[in-house]
Amino acid sequence: MIEGKVGKVAQKVTIYDVAKRAxxxxxSVSRYLGGRLEELAEKTKKKIESAIQELDYRPxxxxxxxxxxxxxxxxxxxxxxxxxxxxxxxxxxxxxxSKNGYSLMICNSDNDPEKEKNFIHMLQSxxxxxxxxxxxxxxxxxxxxxxxDSIPVVLLDRNIPELDMDFVGLDNRTAIKxxxxxxxxxxxxxxxxxxxxxxxxxxxxERYQFFQDVLKKNNHESSEDIYIVSTEDxxxxxxxxxxxxxxxxxxxxxxxxxNALLMLKIANELNTMNxxxxxxxxxxxxxxxxxxxxxxxxxxxxxxxxxxxxVSAMNMVLERIRGERTTSESFLYKGKLIKRNSTPLM
Amino acid sequence: MIEGKVGKVAQKVTIYDVAKRAxxxxxSVSRYLGGRLEELAEKTKKKIESAIQELDYRPxxxxxxxxxxxxxxxxxxxxxxxxxxxxxxxxxxxxxxSKNGYSLMICNSDNDPEKEKNFIHMLQSxxxxxxxxxxxxxxxxxxxxxxxDSIPVVLLDRNIPELDMDFVGLDNRTAIKxxxxxxxxxxxxxxxxxxxxxxxxxxxxERYQFFQDVLKKNNHESSEDIYIVSTEDxxxxxxxxxxxxxxxxxxxxxxxxxNALLMLKIANELNTMNxxxxxxxxxxxxxxxxxxxxxxxxxxxxxxxxxxxxVSAMNMVLERIRGERTTSESFLYKGKLIKRNSTPLM
DNA sequence: TTGTAGGCGTTATCAC
DNA sequence: GTGATAACGCCTACAA
Numbered sequence: 001m002i003e004g005k006v007g008k009v010a011q012k013v014t015i016y017d018v019a020k021r022a023x024x025x026x027x028s029v030s031r032y033l034g035g036r037l038e039e040l041a042e043k044t045k046k047k048i049e050s051a052i053q054e055l056d057y058r059p060x061x062x063x064x065x066x067x068x069x070x071x072x073x074x075x076x077x078x079x080x081x082x083x084x085x086x087x088x089x090x091x092x093x094x095x096x097x098s099k100n101g102y103s104l105m106i107c108n109s110d111n112d113p114e115k116e117k118n119f120i121h122m123l124q125s126x127x128x129x130x131x132x133x134x135x136x137x138x139x140x141x142x143x144x145x146x147x148x149d150s151i152p153v154v155l156l157d158r159n160i161p162e163l164d165m166d167f168v169g170l171d172n173r174t175a176i177k178x179x180x181x182x183x184x185x186x187x188x189x190x191x192x193x194x195x196x197x198x199x200x201x202x203x204x205x206e207r208y209q210f211f212q213d214v215l216k217k218n219n220h221e222s223s224e225d226i227y228i229v230s231t232e233d234x235x236x237x238x239x240x241x242x243x244x245x246x247x248x249x250x251x252x253x254x255x256x257x258x259n260a261l262l263m264l265k266i267a268n269e270l271n272t273m274n275x276x277x278x279x280x281x282x283x284x285x286x287x288x289x290x291x292x293x294x295x296x297x298x299x300x301x302x303x304x305x306x307x308x309x310x311v312s313a314m315n316m317v318l319e320r321i322r323g324e325r326t327t328s329e330s331f332l333y334k335g336k337l338i339k340r341n342s343t344p345l346m
Numbered sequence: 347m348i349e350g351k352v353g354k355v356a357q358k359v360t361i362y363d364v365a366k367r368a369x370x371x372x373x374s375v376s377r378y379l380g381g382r383l384e385e386l387a388e389k390t391k392k393k394i395e396s397a398i399q400e401l402d403y404r405p406x407x408x409x410x411x412x413x414x415x416x417x418x419x420x421x422x423x424x425x426x427x428x429x430x431x432x433x434x435x436x437x438x439x440x441x442x443x444s445k446n447g448y449s450l451m452i453c454n455s456d457n458d459p460e461k462e463k464n465f466i467h468m469l470q471s472x473x474x475x476x477x478x479x480x481x482x483x484x485x486x487x488x489x490x491x492x493x494x495d496s497i498p499v500v501l502l503d504r505n506i507p508e509l510d511m512d513f514v515g516l517d518n519r520t521a522i523k524x525x526x527x528x529x530x531x532x533x534x535x536x537x538x539x540x541x542x543x544x545x546x547x548x549x550x551x552e553r554y555q556f557f558q559d560v561l562k563k564n565n566h567e568s569s570e571d572i573y574i575v576s577t578e579d580x581x582x583x584x585x586x587x588x589x590x591x592x593x594x595x596x597x598x599x600x601x602x603x604x605n606a607l608l609m610l611k612i613a614n615e616l617n618t619m620n621x622x623x624x625x626x627x628x629x630x631x632x633x634x635x636x637x638x639x640x641x642x643x644x645x646x647x648x649x650x651x652x653x654x655x656x657v658s659a660m661n662m663v664l665e666r667i668r669g670e671r672t673t674s675e676s677f678l679y680k681g682k683l684i685k686r687n688s689t690p691l692m
Numbered sequence: 693t694t695g696t697a698g699g700c701g702t703t704a705t706c707a708c
Numbered sequence: 709g710t711g712a713t714a715a716c717g718c719c720t721a722c723a724a
Contacts, residue, residue, distance in 0.1 A: 012415070012473075062472065064717080082437075127408060295640050370710080372701090409703090699721100700718090703715085706711100707712080708712095
């Protein structure tokens with residue numbers, strides 16, 4: 001701790017304080033901060049350097065951004081922070097953003113369009129330089145507004161084609177095809193599709209559609225085994241699950257879920273119902289959370305390259321910010337089927 | 347979309363634009379924004395209101411903060427965003443902050459003091475109004491610096507008494523006592539304590555200490571069954587686990603872990619080793635992640651009121667910001683032992 | 693190589 | 709009730 005910074009409430013240090021202490025003008029300090037060292041005499045540089053050290057000075061990002069009309073902030077709105085998918089994305093995105101001098105404003109919409117809208121507005125007030133959003137699909141106009149303000153928006157996992165925005169997600173068609181065909185090869189008589197209500201969530205619509213397509217193509221009888229369940233109401237949820245199990249009693253059967261959170265809920269129920277996996281029932285889910293290898297001796301998963309998706313999304317935002325690209329782009333990653341105990345080979 | 351806002355790059359709307367459109371001065375608009383409606387004529391209010399609507403105006407938080415020396419930003423640094431503990435905390439904290447007009451800057455240190463330090467600096471540059479930190483314990487001087495700048499800091503889960511800062515966490519003493527005594531009642535001959543390396547992480551030190559205390563008090567033989575393992579090196583990790591299992595072969599045995607992530611790693615290994623829980627080994631862990639009821643038919647847990655802890659931490663920050671409190675305060679929540687299949691009653 | 697002046701979007705102060 | 713005007717902390721001309 002240095003003199004002038006002793007005791008309480010040393011009024012926050014500004015560029016002016018640094019200039020004064022170094023015996024130079026604010027401009028010179030600003031040049032130093034901006035890394036324009038060529039324009040500075042060696043001696044001046046040194047003086048500024050030590051003044052900054054001594055005062056523990058940190059330039060105000062907000063003030064800096066005010067003039068330059070940049071916030072160095074990138075918003076990330078995710079649908080459910082409890083989903084391991086989300087946290088993996090965040091880690092990927094953070095890695096890239098911090099390397100490029102940007103900080104994240106992470107928001108969790110809890111899949112609620114209203115919350116999502118509030119976050120968008122909040123982020124606009126903070127003048128974010130870009131946005132990555134795992135959207136509920138219920139705020140298209142707000143997103144378009146950002147686009148009109150020429151703030152780069154990248155849609156994550158859930159696409160909205162009519163918005164014509166950058167998109168990073170999974171190749172659901174191939175993922176469904178590979179995994180479902182794998183199940184079909186095992187000759188399950190009944191394969192149930194479980195999803196939470198679709199709402200405006202494109203991923204769920206897509207996965208359902210592709211699921212049906214593959215079934216039809218293979219003339220499989222399960223096209224009625226579709227269960228759209230809300231996990232909020234655990235009673236109804238249990239009943240729907242039971243209804244499938246009853247209906248397919250005595251047949252070889254499998255459950256396919258659109259995400260891992262849902263699978264975990266189902267696992268929970270199966271556990272209390274004392275249904276043994278895979279003896280009585282097989283399981284396959286999207287995502288590969290860290291508990292997947294353990295539950296029921298391992299649950300078969302469609303793994304997504306989540307970290308890379310986060311990296312990719314952030315890179316797309318940065319490209320746009322730098323003006324390196326002006327037309328929207330879509331990037332689909334391939335999923336990877338990881339076979340485990342919950343779907344034994346026949 | 348309204349005239350004057352059509353097309354591309356409608357230069358970002360400012361308070362000046364609103365004033366012009368409403369035919370009043372910036373000052374009046376500012377009064378409106380600040381909610382000082384008494385000072386405004388009904389008619390003026392109306393004009394401003396519609397101008398704001400029509401222009402889709404959102405005041406710049408940064409500019410506002412510049413003048414008011416407030417950022418309306420609260421930093422949250424967590425140690426590992428993949429830990430369900432963290433996400434629960436975040437949800438609690440967010441609920442309170444947004445209700446009070448603050449936004450979060452969430453950072454994930456990955457338990458790396460270096461990253462943590464960078465985040466602290468970054469947050470200082472953004473002039474956060476307060477900080478909640480699940481600290482690695484390796485940045486005391488940076489935290490003190492914030493304190494000197496009179497920025498409220500609340501320590502989460504991991505305390506550092508010499509910093510004399512606000513703290514919210516778990517009553518580890520009672521939690522360990524209750525859970526370990528429960529195990530002792532079941533007459534396990536060997537109870538192993540598994541933790542990741544302590545480093546400067548107070549929680550781990552504490553839990554270890556209390557664990558030993560209870561063992562000693564009960565004259566139990568397990569005081570040597572301490573395993574400090576890094577999950578990075580899965581080979582050594584496996585060996586340490588094996589070493590305990592070998593060592594305690596034929597005896598009734600249990601494993602106690604300091605957090606759920608570690609327990610999951612262990613569960614993974616047990617799975618591949620084909621060790622049956624609870625027949626051959628019992629398990630008990632801190633935290634109660636959503637997979638806990640499912641793995642091995644249910645793992646016994648010490649549940650923490652995570653959401654409430656997040657709420658509490660944020661409330662403490664806000665109190666400080668409002669100047670309602672000036673002396674540091676500690677708040678210890680009680681854990682709750684949830685008994686499941688992994689620790690059957692004898 | 694350095695410094696002065698003005699402006700970024702907002703609020704606070706002080707007149708009218 | 710209302711409106712100039714001067715900050716806030718920084719950066720960018722432009723000048724010296």
